[in-house]
Amino acid sequence: MKILGISGSLRKGSYNTAALRAAQELLPQGVMLEIFDLAPIPLYNEDIRPIPETVQVLGERIAASDALLIATPEYNYSIPGVLKNALDWISQLSNEPCAGKPAGVFGVSVGRFGTVRAQLHLREVCAALGMIVLPRPELYIAQAEQKFDSHARLTDEETRERLRKFLIALVEWTRQVSGAGGRR
Ligand SMILES: Cc1cc2nc3c(=O)[nH]c(=O)nc-3n(C[C@H](O)[C@H](O)[C@H](O)COP(=O)(O)O)c2cc1C
Numbered sequence: 185m186k187i188l189g190i191s192g193s194l195r196k197g198s199y200n201t202a203a204l205r206a207a208q209e210l211l212p213q214g215v216m217l218e219i220f221d222l223a224p225i226p227l228y229n230e231d232i233r234p235i236p237e238t239v240q241v242l243g244e245r246i247a248a249s250d251a252l253l254i255a256t257p258e259y260n261y262s263i264p265g266v267l268k269n270a271l272d273w274i275s276q277l278s279n280e281p282c283a284g285k286p287a288g289v290f291g292v293s294v295g296r297f298g299t300v301r302a303q304l305h306l307r308e309v310c311a312a313l314g315m316i317v318l319p320r321p322e323l324y325i326a327q328a329e330q331k332f333d334s335h336a337r338l339t340d341e342e343t344r345e346r347l348r349k350f351l352i353a354l355v356e357w358t359r360q361v362s363g364a365g366g367r368r
Contacts, residue, residue: 185355187211188249189219192256192267192291197336199292199328200255203347206338207253210348212355217253220245228272239273246274246281251358252315253351256291258302268309275313283314286361288354290323290347292331298324318357323350 189208191201201219208217224238246252256263274282289306291299303322310317323346325331331340338344 185215185250185358186248187215187217187251187253187354187358188245189217189253189255190222190267190270191219192222192254192264194221194223194266198257199294199325199332199336200257202332202336203290203292203325203338204253204255205336206344207347207351210344211351215351215355218245218249222266222270225266225270225273228269235273235276239270239277242270243274243277243279243281246285247279250286250362251354252282252285252287253354254287254289254306254310256289256299256302256306258291258293258295258297258299261301262305263302263309267306271309271313280314282310284361285315286318286354286358287315288318288323288350288357290325290350292325292328294328296326298326300324316357316361318354321346321350321353323347 189204191204193200204219287310289303291303293299307317331343333339
């Protein structure tokens with residue numbers, strides 16, 4: 185099984201990208217996670233046609249994956265523009281690579297609420313693109329500075345365990361959705 189990971193943060197020390205790297209270590213056997221960097225994706229502009237190569241490549245990587253795993257920061261109670269921008273571009277691809285695609289959403293914040301509000305918005309956007317998002321467990325990682333070390337490594341054992349269980353649930357969800365005729 186192949187999962188494509190997307191982080192809504194571009195910064196090098198991003199906790200969300202670091203959580204995706206931790207997920208690579210915690211996946212069940214036989215499952216691979218590729219992390220796609222959103223940095224080269226331009227700002228959406230309908231005047232830019234044909235659709236840029238970087239967006240086409242992202243669409244191809246999504247189409248080639250069995251599931252998506254999106255790690256989102258919370259910016260002003262919502263998802264970062266970087267992530268919304270990438271999803272807006274993807275929604276314009278005629279082959280609709282996200283339609284019927286199983287997905288897991290989670291997020292990391294430095295504050296106390298662990299991206300609850302951003303994830304609610306992200307679920308709505310994912311629905312617009314036709315993704316089938318894992319309903320439970322929800323995974324909110326709050327107070328990141330206490331969970332990651334100075335090298336952005338997820339060191340908190342309890343959080344690693346929650347992430348490991350979340351990934352098991354996503355893999356099971358992907359099998360269920362695909363078996364039920366989800367388009368891939
Ligand atoms: C523009 C901006 C807005 C933010 N708004 C929120 C917010 O609404 N809620 C929250 O919990 N954290 C907020 N934060 C703090 C982020 O949780 C924190 O920067 C986090 O580390 C971002 O994720 P990253 O480490 O993956 O880059 C905000 C940060 C920025 C830069």
